[in-house]
Amino acid sequence: MNTPPDVFFLPADGEQRLCLFHAPAGEPRSRVLYLHPFAEEMNKSRRTAALACRALAEAGHAVLQIDLRGCGDSSADFGDASWTDWQADVRLGLHALDERAPNDAPLWLWGLRAGCLLVTADWGRPVNYLFWQPMTSGKLALQQFLRLKVAAEMAAGASKGLMEQMKSELAAGRSIEIAGYRLGPSLASGLEAAKLNPAGAPGRVEWLELSTREDALLTPASEQAIKGWQDTGWTVRPQVVQGPSFWATAEIELAPALIARTVEALA
Structure with a gap:
């Protein structure tokens, strides 16, 4: 039991x-x-x-x-x-x-x-x-998570340059939205380095x-x-x-x- x-x-x-x-x-x-x-x-x-x-x-x-x-x-x-x-x-x-x-x-x-x-x-x-x-x-884990948004945008026909844009936003200290989650730069950088x-x-x-x-x-x-x-x-x-x-x-x-x-x- x-x-x-x-x-x-x-x-x-x-x-x-x-x-x-x-x-x-x-x-x-x-x-x-x-x-x-x-x-x-x-x-x-x-x-x-x-x-x-x-x-x-x-x-x-x-x-x-x-x-x-x-x-x-x-x-x-x-x-x-x-x-x-x-x-x-x-x-x-x-x-x-x-x-x-x-x-x-x-x-x-x-x-x-x-x-x-x-x-x-x-x-x-x-x-x-x-x-x-x-x-x-962790770099691969972050890449896979970012690709969720790329895949969603591809379905809408507008994904060109999106991966680089997201990385630039994170590098500039700004959060991004992916699949209903707000990903902050601190979490992204820590995951990427793991x-x-x-x-x-x-x-x-x-x-x-x-x-x-x-x-x-x-x-x-x-x-x-x-x-x-x-x-x-x-x-x-x-x-x-x-x-x-x-x-x-x-x-x-x-x-x-x-x-x-x-x-x-x-x-």
Whole structure:
């Protein structure tokens, strides 16, 4: 029987961050902090992420979800958030997880897509990483987001020079509107500079990617990134799991095989 998560607001410099804590039945086998993806991808993946959190809690893991500044039900507007704000929110989430699961169980930072770029840092303690469809470059992540507006304008027949125009607006310190989101220059520059590079003491990395093909392989970019982690002493276990790109589908879709493989990986 599923136990509802503990829903609470975490104080953050006069603001609040929505958190959901999924507690296991007994002492945690591990402690997990989940960081959601960028913009609309967060909304598209909420259902799959929630099901994965429940499955992990049932398997004995303590899991905390946090809505970053300007996202979901947390304070502020998306356009007012910065990459530095989000890094500070990761630390808030770690502190909240420490308070609710105060034991020596292994710590996992779990990111989806651009969320993986946010969690890779030296946190001053041993950590392991769970990557779902990780983006290896923040520059590429920003480029893909900007292309949403280019694609929309192409449908209206007016996209010439739009990419350069948006980059110029951001470089001049002005916000731009994309797919219903106001993107500020601080968030854009922080995302663009982010890279999926190893930091801190080496630990474990569970690297899970999705494909609708049974014979799918890792992309060359993923293979290169994985080698960089392995060369610095990290134990990386990459896997390609069959399932849809649920963070980008028109309708809400689930990835049960990914959830099952995630539970197995952390076991």
